[in-house]
Amino acid sequence: MPSDTVAVMNSSEQWDRVCTKFLREFGQQAYTNWLKQVGYNGVKNNIVSLIAPTRFVRDWIKSHYAPRLKDYFIADNPSIQDLAIYLPDSSKNTDTAAQTAEVVMTPTIAVENKHEASFEGSPLDERYTFDSFVVGKSNELAYAAAKRITEANDVTFNPLFLHGGVGLGKTHLMHAIAWEVFKNQPNKKVVYVSAEKFMFEFIAALRFKDTHAFKQKFRNVDLLMIDDVQFIANKDSTQEEFFHTFNTLIDNRCQVIITADRSPTDLEGIQDRIISRLGWGLVADIHPTDYELRLGILQSKADAASHKKSIAHPGGASEKLIVPIEVLEFLAGKITSNVRELEGALNRVIAYATLVGRHITMEMTREVLQDLIRANNRQVTIDEIQRKVAEYYNIRLAEMLSDRRARSIVRPRQIAMFLSKEMTKNSLPEIGRRFGGRDHTTVMHGIRKVEELMLDDHQIEDDVTRLKRLFEA
Ligand code: ADP
Numbered sequence: 001m002p003s004d005t006v007a008v009m010n011s012s013e014q015w016d017r018v019c020t021k022f023l024r025e026f027g028q029q030a031y032t033n034w035l036k037q038v039g040y041n042g043v044k045n046n047i048v049s050l051i052a053p054t055r056f057v058r059d060w061i062k063s064h065y066a067p068r069l070k071d072y073f074i075a076d077n078p079s080i081q082d083l084a085i086y087l088p089d090s091s092k093n094t095d096t097a098a099q100t101a102e103v104v105m106t107p108t109i110a111v112e113n114k115h116e117a118s119f120e121g122s123p124l125d126e127r128y129t130f131d132s133f134v135v136g137k138s139n140e141l142a143y144a145a146a147k148r149i150t151e152a153n154d155v156t157f158n159p160l161f162l163h164g165g166v167g168l169g170k171t172h173l174m175h176a177i178a179w180e181v182f183k184n185q186p187n188k189k190v191v192y193v194s195a196e197k198f199m200f201e202f203i204a205a206l207r208f209k210d211t212h213a214f215k216q217k218f219r220n221v222d223l224l225m226i227d228d229v230q231f232i233a234n235k236d237s238t239q240e241e242f243f244h245t246f247n248t249l250i251d252n253r254c255q256v257i258i259t260a261d262r263s264p265t266d267l268e269g270i271q272d273r274i275i276s277r278l279g280w281g282l283v284a285d286i287h288p289t290d291y292e293l294r295l296g297i298l299q300s301k302a303d304a305a306s307h308k309k310s311i312a313h314p315g316g317a318s319e320k321l322i323v324p325i326e327v328l329e330f331l332a333g334k335i336t337s338n339v340r341e342l343e344g345a346l347n348r349v350i351a352y353a354t355l356v357g358r359h360i361t362m363e364m365t366r367e368v369l370q371d372l373i374r375a376n377n378r379q380v381t382i383d384e385i386q387r388k389v390a391e392y393y394n395i396r397l398a399e400m401l402s403d404r405r406a407r408s409i410v411r412p413r414q415i416a417m418f419l420s421k422e423m424t425k426n427s428l429p430e431i432g433r434r435f436g437g438r439d440h441t442t443v444m445h446g447i448r449k450v451e452e453l454m455l456d457d458h459q460i461e462d463d464v465t466r467l468k469r470l471f472e473a
């Protein structure tokens with residue numbers, strides 16, 4: 001392209017900002033594997049031009065990240081209309097360019113012992129150990145299986161397939177296995193790798209017709225862990241080759257551990273025989289956490305933090321950081337989505353407290369976590385409100401919905417209507433319908449009555465507050 005039509009505008013700055021956004025959204029691994037290899041080549045006719053080192057990298061970025069990249073560029077410069085990714089010197093000879101372009105396989109930390117390097121793994125997080133993993137009903141099978149692998153001298157189940165939703169500890173367990181083997185059986189060669197990286201290197205080998213060498217790399221590996229294998233499913237025709245390698249490894253008695261966000265049978269776009277092979281060993285699922293486990297995890301993280309952090313007071317004095325149990329209970333009740341989010345919430349509160357130099361309190365927690373709490377607020381239903389209120393006032397549900405006018409029934413009924421209006425998105429007519437087919441004016445009257453009563457009857461006010469709290473937990 002003629003250089004006079006290329007406006008290289010603030011190139012490095014704009015590109016830096018785009019890269020930062022990419023990193024934030026997709027993480028270090030994706031950045032290292034893909035975007036880091038791409039060069040920025042300015043803007044021509046409002047079209048951003050990027051250069052990818054290989055056809056594969058180009059196609060991958062096109063199919064996975066291009067729309068987001070475009071968004072980033074437009075956010076930075078609204079006149080941008082599109083994004084084009086070229087190969088080096090594509091005007092001359094595409095194929096040679098693609099073939100001779102250096103494939104940068106940017107190795108991260110190799111997770112193996114001091115023997116000769118064979119395959120570069122992904123980095124391990126040193127906080128992810130068995131010691132820091134809290135065991136509960138939902139993860140005990142996965143934990144036991146993971147432990148077993150680090151203790152056994154022979155391959156007992158192969159592969160171990162761990163699956164469960166996001167943020168439930170799959171990666172944590174894998175890292176824990178790596179650390180444990182590393183510590184206790186230093187002669188064993190362990191490789192931990194994300195599926196994305198594994199596939200990238202594998203496909204690079206395919207491209208260079210070097211799959212033999214790729215498989216060789218695993219010759220002396222005793223334990224191979226591939227994280228988030230759903231990434232490979234349904235994505236590429238090389239999947240089959242990939243699983244051939246997998247078979248070879250298993251035949252070589254290399255212990256393989258695989259994680260995915262779903263069970264083998266739920267993985268889409270993978271042939272039946274491969275799926276059945278994946279399920280040959282042990283399939284262990286991690287269920288969503290229950291309240292007790294969440295509390296246990298929070299307690300252990302809070303303990304760890306209080307050993308490391310303190311509250312600094314002006315004047316130099318400092319005090320141990322303590323997270324009150326009611327705050328932990330509150331978080332365990334509120335943030336039910338996944339452990340990662342739970343941890344994030346605790347960390348935010350701790351960071352805030354250490355920053356402003358104040359003790360952690362409920363008020364502070366509510367304030368700091370406003371947005372999270374709102375996002376995690378369960379949708380309360382009218383049924384639930386009716387049931388809880390009836391229970392609270394010790395009346396029967398049927399009575400609440402009946403025509404009975406006794407004060408002991410009318411009040412709870414009105415309070416339940418009031419809460420239904422406050423805590424659900426239902427309209428007055430809908431609420432009326434659900435309360436034994438009452439008219440919306442009756443509902444409105446009931447709500448007004450409760451509002452009035454709350455102003456000068458402390459008992460009612462108290463009841464309403466308590467009931468609301470029941471739904472918040
Ligand atoms: P996944 O790989 O399943 O998406 P991770 O292993 O990355 O989830 O876990 C997310 C976060 O939650 C990590 O910081 C991890 O340490 C923490 N975590 C998950 N489960 C537990 C547990 N049982 N005990 C302690 N920490 C946990």
Ligand code: MG
Nearest residue numbers: 170171227228
């Ligand atoms: Mg993970």
